[in-house]
Amino acid sequence: MNKIPRAPLILGLFGLIPFVWGAATVWIDDLAALGLQYMGPRFIGPYVQLFYGSIILSFMSGVLWGFATKATGAQATAGYTLAVLPALWAFFMSGGGPSSAGVNLIFGFLGVLLLDFAFSRWGLTPAWWMTLRTLLTAIVVACLTLTVI
Structure with a gap:
């Protein structure tokens, strides 16, 4: 297993x-009530996940675009093309209500x-990239799944 540098892991x-x-x-009504009282409805339940999840998918497009800059020729073209897909997915697939949007974010x-x-x-x-991405994706998918079930 490739060791993930401390800063990317913590962030x-x-x-x-x-x-x-x-x-x-x-899942915890008292926590939802507390969040509603102090932060408002946009920052609890599926709404915070959907908004933030769309931002993160767009962010990941930027990360992939950066990786594509290391490629040349046809591989660079493929990399740039693939890099825009997560942002487009978030844009087109995060509407339609919290359950369907949550499922679409899981697939995203x-x-x-x-x-x-x-x-x-x-x-x-980087050599450690897949270790980090697998860990983070597993937790994101688990959290979104807990929300849409």
């Missing part, structure tokens, strides 16, 4: 907070993991 784990918080406020995050794998196989990512 990645902190980036999970809105997903974990959203799932917790779906699983799709990004497949793209991560492709970019990793092409040698465009």
